[in-house]
Amino acid sequence: QVQLQESGPGLVEPSETLSLTCAVSGASITDYYWSWIRQPPGKGLEWIGYIYYSGSTNYNPSLKSRITMSVDTSKNQFSLSLTSVTAADTAVYYCARTYSSRNHFDYWGQGILVTVSS
Amino acid sequence: DIVMTQSPDSLAVSLGERATINCKSSQSVLYSSNNKNYLAWYQQKPGQPPKLLLCWASTRESGVPDRFSGSGSGTDFTLTISSLQAEDVAVYYCQQYFNTPYTFGQGTKLEIK
Numbered sequence: 001q002v003q004l005q006e007s008g009p010g011l012v013e014p015s016e017t018l019s020l021t022c023a024v025s026g027a028s029i030t031d032y033y034w035s036w037i038r039q040p041p042g043k044g045l046e047w048i049g050y051i052y053y054s055g056s057t058n059y060n061p062s063l064k065s066r067i068t069m070s071v072d073t074s075k076n077q078f079s080l081s082l083t084s085v086t087a088a089d090t091a092v093y094y095c096a097r098t099y100s101s102r103n104h105f106d107y108w109g110q111g112i113l114v115t116v117s118s
Numbered sequence: 119d120i121v122m123t124q125s126p127d128s129l130a131v132s133l134g135e136r137a138t139i140n141c142k143s144s145q146s147v148l149y150s151s152n153n154k155n156y157l158a159w160y161q162q163k164p165g166q167p168p169k170l171l172l173c174w175a176s177t178r179e180s181g182v183p184d185r186f187s188g189s190g191s192g193t194d195f196t197l198t199i200s201s202l203q204a205e206d207v208a209v210y211y212c213q214q215y216f217n218t219p220y221t222f223g224q225g226t227k228l229e230i231k
Binding site for chain 1: 156158160166167168169170173174179211213215216218219220221222223224225
């Protein structure tokens with residue numbers, strides 16, 4: 001079955017860069033679009049952006065200046081980098097899959113809590 | 119951005135009764151060329167990721183009980199749980215994928231009365 005697993009530091013200092021990776025199993029990363037979505041504690045969901053295996057990306061304009069996404073087809077995984085973090089970036093970060101660029105999220109990772117604090 | 123607004127914010131329903139959650143988009147999410155509404159519903163239980171319930175406004179995901187149904191078109195949508203079960207206690211979100219940035223409603227918390 002399809003599984004997504006986020007990994008990365010759970011604590012990042014203010015002004016530093018948050019870096020997360022999502023490892024995909026049970027599906028080829030070349031066949032789908034891959035998104036990052038975040039959820040601040042006790043709040044709603046915010047789509048961060050997506051990447052296709054070709055390297056094509058689409059980022060949320062609210063975060064675009066601070067985001068970079070990349071994909072590693074040899075490892076079947078993709079990554080998120082968010083620069084200049086503040087406490088407002090504290091959230092559970094999810095990776096998720098869509099069948100195409102305009103489609104619903106059918107598989108999600110379990111999520112990873114990233115806290116921005118010194 | 120397309121703003122998604124859900125109502126109510128919270129809802130308490132007795133076991134076996136009907137629960138109805140509404141979702142309104144700030145612009146139509148109906149794509150005229152294929153007559154599809156680019157609208158999904160998710161269920162999120164504490165400590166878990168969202169789970170896809172319905173896509174294309176009314177298509178039930180595999181394995182989702184048939185007590186969950188979706189309706190609506192254009193800008194107004196409804197999620198209905200026909201007979202509430204204890205395991206349905208959760209927060210429910212609608213989401214549009216018509217345009218980027220994809221956006222979610224603020225969530226509706228469903229509890230047992």
